[in-house]
Amino acid sequence: AQKITQTQPGMFVQEKEAVTLDCTYDTSDPSYGLFWYKQPSSGEMIFLIYQGSYDQQNATEGRYSLNFQKARKSANLVISASQLGDSAMYFCAMREGAGANSKLTFGKGITLSVRP
């Protein structure tokens, strides 16, 4: 089974509107971390936000927030007030186990296009 599933083939959003990018995950480990990365056309990988499995509150970083629904095993990224520079590929990733001592498994990514 896929560890990280990102099924949206491509998303479009109007500038200044909010958009949600979906991510579901599969693990039997009670301790894990979830990450979102942005990859613009330049190819660099930019870390956006992190959610730990035991965190009580949803993570937020500026215009990024993570809608963490543990029972449903989903960790959707919400981008508020979209900007043209948000056009990029977005990857959800998971690290299983406590601490930061294992690999990150990435989903296949979602392409987001922001329309002016």
Add this chain to the structure above:
Amino acid sequence: GAGVSQSPSNKVTEKGKDVELRCDPISGHTALYWYRQSLGQGLEFLIYFQGNSAPDKSGLPSDRFSAERTGGSVSTLTIQRTQQEDSAVYLCASSLVTSGGGTGELFFGEGSRLTVL
């Protein structure tokens, strides 16, 4: 430099040749990762080094692929007898692993684009 450094940034080679890709992680980062990304695709895990522990090689696609990490710092990914399907961007990342928590997010290099003709 302050970031993860990879070289070469671009490599064109002929089928059957060997290639070496180099990664210089952020100073002090104990964990180092190699991923492969084909055009428009996600990141495929290749190998993970953490300190003096045995590396996690579970993602290496064949025995033509190998990687070393010398002195806990610089890493070299070697692909022997390259095939056209090896064409991809090879991304290296490092992270700081501490016992005191922290996210342990990966910091990525800009990648080495390999083209096998």
